[in-house]
Amino acid sequence: xxxxxxxxxxxxxxxxxxxxxxxxxxxxxxxxxxxxxxxxxxxxxxxxxxxxx
Numbered sequence: 001x002x003x004x005x006x007x008x009x010x011x012x013x014x015x016x017x018x019x020x021x022x023x024x025x026x027x028x029x030x031x032x033x034x035x036x037x038x039x040x041x042x043x044x045x046x047x048x049x050x051x052x053x
Contacts, residue, residue, distance in 0.1 A: 016050035 011019070023043045030036055 013050055016046055017052070020046040020050065020052070 020043060023039055023046060027036055027039050027043060030039075
């Protein structure tokens with residue numbers, strides 16, 4: 001029988017904040033497109049993951 005492995009965070013809370021800031025910058029510097037919509041969704045998911053609005 002194998003032992004259960006411990007789960008651990010790959011990203012820190014600070015990492016999520018930095019990623020969110022980078023995605024926000026990308027959204028603001030690119031024209032509206034289908035790709036921009038995908039980045040906007042990612043921005044919101046990163047906020048939820050970091051516990052920020």
